[in-house]
Amino acid sequence: MQQENKVALPVRVQLIDNWHDYWPGVLKLIERLGKRSCLQLDEDGWLSARQNLLVAFAGGKPVGFFCFRVEPQANSNGKPSMVAVVETCEVDPEASLDKQSVARELRQAAMNRALELRCQKFLGATCVES
Numbered sequence: 001m002q003q004e005n006k007v008a009l010p011v012r013v014q015l016i017d018n019w020h021d022y023w024p025g026v027l028k029l030i031e032r033l034g035k036r037s038c039l040q041l042d043e044d045g046w047l048s049a050r051q052n053l054l055v056a057f058a059g060g061k062p063v064g065f066f067c068f069r070v071e072p073q074a075n076s077n078g079k080p081s082m083v084a085v086v087e088t089c090e091v092d093p094e095a096s097l098d099k100q101s102v103a104r105e106l107r108q109a110a111m112n113r114a115l116e117l118r119c120q121k122f123l124g125a126t127c128v129e130s
Helices: 023-032 099-116
Strands: 013-018 050-058 061-074 080-091 119-123
Touching: 023 061, 023 099, 050 080, 050 099, 061 099, 061 119, 080 099, 099 119
Parallel strands: 080 119
Antiparallel strands: 013 050, 050 061, 061 080
C-alpha cells in the first residue's frame, strides 16, 4: 500500500471578494468543486455583502475555501442578534496537503471573522474533503 505524500506548505487564509486579484482563480476552484451555487452573486458577478468568503492559499494557489453568510435572528428573549450561517466549506482533493489541517485553518479563520462581525452563533457544517 502506498502512502500519500502530504506536503506541509504554509497555508494562509484571506478574506476575499470579486475585487480581489485572486478572484478568477478562486472562482475556478469553487466551480471545479461544484460549489458555485453556494455563492450569492448578482448579475454582474458581485458577491453579496452578507457573504464572507475565506480562502486558504498554499504557494499562491487556492486550496480550499469557507463561505458563510451573516443574518439577523431572534434570540431566546426575542431580541435580534447576528448569526453566521455556513454556506459551504471545501478543501481541494487534488492538493497535496494535509486536508484536515487546511480545514481547521479555514474554520478557525471563519469563526474569528464571525466574531469580528459580532455574530452570537456559528451555525452549520464543518469542512469536508471533496
